Amino acid sequence: MANKHGVAIAGAGVRSHVVPFAAGFAFLLSGCEKNRPLQSVLHPGGGDALVISDIAWLLFGGGTVIFAGVMVLLAFSLRDGRRSVRPATWLIGAGVIFPVTVLSALLIYSVVRSQQLLTPMSQDALVVSVTGKMWWWEVRYRDPASGRDITLANEIRVPAGRPVYLALTSDDVLHSFWVPALAGKVDMLPGRMTRLRIQTDRPGVFRGQCAEYCGEQHARMALHVVVEEPQAFDAWLGNQAKPASTPSGVLAERGRAIFLEQRCSACHTIRGAAEETVAANSLAPDLTHIGSRMFLGAGILRNDPQNMRDWIAQTQSFKHGARMPSFNELESEKLHALSAYLEQLK
Numbered sequence: 001m002a003n004k005h006g007v008a009i010a011g012a013g014v015r016s017h018v019v020p021f022a023a024g025f026a027f028l029l030s031g032c033e034k035n036r037p038l039q040s041v042l043h044p045g046g047g048d049a050l051v052i053s054d055i056a057w058l059l060f061g062g063g064t065v066i067f068a069g070v071m072v073l074l075a076f077s078l079r080d081g082r083r084s085v086r087p088a089t090w091l092i093g094a095g096v097i098f099p100v101t102v103l104s105a106l107l108i109y110s111v112v113r114s115q116q117l118l119t120p121m122s123q124d125a126l127v128v129s130v131t132g133k134m135w136w137w138e139v140r141y142r143d144p145a146s147g148r149d150i151t152l153a154n155e156i157r158v159p160a161g162r163p164v165y166l167a168l169t170s171d172d173v174l175h176s177f178w179v180p181a182l183a184g185k186v187d188m189l190p191g192r193m194t195r196l197r198i199q200t201d202r203p204g205v206f207r208g209q210c211a212e213y214c215g216e217q218h219a220r221m222a223l224h225v226v227v228e229e230p231q232a233f234d235a236w237l238g239n240q241a242k243p244a245s246t247p248s249g250v251l252a253e254r255g256r257a258i259f260l261e262q263r264c265s266a267c268h269t270i271r272g273a274a275e276e277t278v279a280a281n282s283l284a285p286d287l288t289h290i291g292s293r294m295f296l297g298a299g300i301l302r303n304d305p306q307n308m309r310d311w312i313a314q315t316q317s318f319k320h321g322a323r324m325p326s327f328n329e330l331e332s333e334k335l336h337a338l339s340a341y342l343e344q345l346k
């Protein structure tokens, strides 16, 4: 059984299992990078994330080298058993001089590098306020033209190459803002404001995730940071500042009527269309430009007409406990109209 032949066959058997598995795994990994928004500390998009990742790699690399060195020494000592170095030399050399030198060098390096994390607020920084809610994110910009606040949700757009300050807080319980490819993790505390700086030089989409357990749907509380060229960003912000477009077409007009009839505006605001579509609270995401967002339900569904209908009809099966009832008794004709209206709100 353990002859050469048997081993060879067993080896081949293992390999034939390993190959498709490895290929599948590589495929999955490549899927992570290409088709999905990035959510990885291993692929920093710039700014603080770069500094953090440099320090982390240095620590990891250094730690690995030291560990390997110790293992080699251990192997030697086990093999000959002879003592070629005096114990005192070991104690002073490997026990005092080596760690003091290495740790001091690391301390200096990380202090110098982390200075870059604390650069003071610059004049041309863009300020965006983000409020954690159970289980979505309210996002506010100041409209440079009118000076008024623009309220959005679940998606933060920023211009490439410009520093952005995020003013973070929470409306209910503790949440934590974490976009791994852009910066460290910062808690969002009710009644207090914490800050985070992000800056990225290349356009892209980065996924973030609430990183402090905040209740049943904590795992489905994601957001996206979309980094755009400055002109595209300005155009986007200008558009978000505008009131909602008036529905065009019979279906969309009907959708708007159903929005009112179903009292969606008890929680949701659609700015500008009419008085009655402005909610007196901020219980739910502002839908003025919902059609322009990439995702629905705080990052859980791609925003398209089909998903829009499904979300409205089955909110509770996608996100049980979310503070929106499922409108599962709505006829599909009404759902179509609602979805057509909301998708038009670019």
Ligand SMILES: [Cu+2]
Binding pocket: 174, 175, 176, 210, 211, 212, 213, 214, 215, 218, 219, 221
């Ligand atoms: Cu959470």
